[in-house]
Amino acid sequence: MKISNIHTTLLHAPLKNPFITSLRRVDALEDLVVIIECDDGSVGYGEGAPTPVITGETIGSMKAAIELIKPFLIGREIDDFDTLLHHVHSHIVKNTTAKSALEIALYDLKAKSLSQPLYRMLGGTKKSFETDITISMGEIDKMIADCRDAVALGYRTLKIKIGDGPQKDIERIIAIDAALGKDIALRLDANQGWSAKQSVALLQGIEKQGIIAEFIEQPVAADDIEGLKYIKERVETPLLADESIFSLKDARRLLEMEAIDYVNIKLAKTAGISQAVALADLSAEYGVKCMIGCMLEGPVSVTAGVHVASAKADIITMLDLDAVSLLASHPVETSVRYEESRILLSDDIGLGISGIESL
Numbered sequence: 261m262k263i264s265n266i267h268t269t270l271l272h273a274p275l276k277n278p279f280i281t282s283l284r285r286v287d288a289l290e291d292l293v294v295i296i297e298c299d300d301g302s303v304g305y306g307e308g309a310p311t312p313v314i315t316g317e318t319i320g321s322m323k324a325a326i327e328l329i330k331p332f333l334i335g336r337e338i339d340d341f342d343t344l345l346h347h348v349h350s351h352i353v354k355n356t357t358a359k360s361a362l363e364i365a366l367y368d369l370k371a372k373s374l375s376q377p378l379y380r381m382l383g384g385t386k387k388s389f390e391t392d393i394t395i396s397m398g399e400i401d402k403m404i405a406d407c408r409d410a411v412a413l414g415y416r417t418l419k420i421k422i423g424d425g426p427q428k429d430i431e432r433i434i435a436i437d438a439a440l441g442k443d444i445a446l447r448l449d450a451n452q453g454w455s456a457k458q459s460v461a462l463l464q465g466i467e468k469q470g471i472i473a474e475f476i477e478q479p480v481a482a483d484d485i486e487g488l489k490y491i492k493e494r495v496e497t498p499l500l501a502d503e504s505i506f507s508l509k510d511a512r513r514l515l516e517m518e519a520i521d522y523v524n525i526k527l528a529k530t531a532g533i534s535q536a537v538a539l540a541d542l543s544a545e546y547g548v549k550c551m552i553g554c555m556l557e558g559p560v561s562v563t564a565g566v567h568v569a570s571a572k573a574d575i576i577t578m579l580d581l582d583a584v585s586l587l588a589s590h591p592v593e594t595s596v597r598y599e600e601s602r603i604l605l606s607d608d609i610g611l612g613i614s615g616i617e618s619l
């Protein structure tokens with residue numbers, strides 16, 4: 261099974277509602293699907309959504325990185341898997357989403373070559389998962405209405421986007437908590453919107469009101485490592501690092517410092533599946549549980565995240581893989597079922613993606 265061709269196609273999918281964080285607003289998904297073809301007719305699918313404000317990538321930079329790596333993969337056997345992964349990672353630094361898209365397609369092919377679903381190839385057995393859903397940042401009344409709609413659809417965990425001003429944020433959190441039953445868990449994601457001092461004041465403020473969120477995600481700037489440690493030492497609310505952790509090196513530093521409670525693993529940050537699995541293993545060594553998250557991305561790469569969640573189910577105990585449910589429609593034919601908060605893996609080989617309608 262030799263790689264004969266690699267090409268990309270743009271995937272455009274409308275969102276049900278605008279996706280709004282403290283970093284950006286998105287009205288429709290635009291991402292890049294990677295298709296790797298082999299000489300026996302097998303096809304592997306990968307995907308990645310550029311998130312310029314987090315990874316620094318654009319559709320153009322992703323295409324350029326893939327074009328640069330492509331000649332090192334064409335003509336090689338899928339069985340020579342470690343060499344393929346080596347080439348994905350060794351010719352260009354950063355460009356983590358582009359590398360992830362390539363890796364996902366290679367893992368899809370490798371699992372297909374073994375006639376196994378990817379999760380099983382990775383050592384997983386779990387097939388049923390529960391994800392949260394993101395509530396976009398906005399006016400309080402709108403956020404409460406969105407929370408109620410999500411609860412009515414069966415979501416029991418809501419990821420609340422905040423971070424555009426501590427005073428506004430504290431009002432949002434108190435109002436949302438009061439509007440929902442105590443059986444609904446709140447995850448707070450400030451997407452780097454606060455300083456360390458603001459974070460402590462805000463979190464201590466809501467804690468005094470008896471509100472303990474499941475966690476606060478990335479309250480401070482990605483490179484504010486000391487800020488994370490400062491917050492962790494002063495609040496009860498568990499602290500989850502997202503934008504601060506791309507690589508194993510990033511994670512090791514924070515874990516050694518005991519600066520965080522949880523790690524958010526995203527394939528678009530780890531440059532794919534191999535380092536995502538390694539990051540879960542590293543976190544396990546420190547006794548730190550992980551969430552697997554996603555950017556605003558499409559069904560191919562989100563599905564790859566679900567397979568990783570299965571492979572590392574003992575350490576990846578939380579899912580933020582809601583991006584497919586945020587789409588109004590998409591052209592990907594997948595045997596993996598996305599039923600709002602429930603995600604069910606199938607036993608189809610590879611990722612379980614059978615095609616992209618427009619191809």
Ligand SMILES: C[C@H](N)C(=O)N[C@H](CCC(=O)O)C(=O)O
Pocket residue numbers: 281284311393394419449451502553554555556557580581582583
């Ligand atoms: C979509 C997912 N639930 C999410 O909230 N991801 C964001 C980043 C998404 C983006 O801007 O594309 C996060 O966890 O920060």
Ligand SMILES: [Mg+2]
Pocket residue numbers: 449451477478502503524
């Ligand atoms: Mg986040």
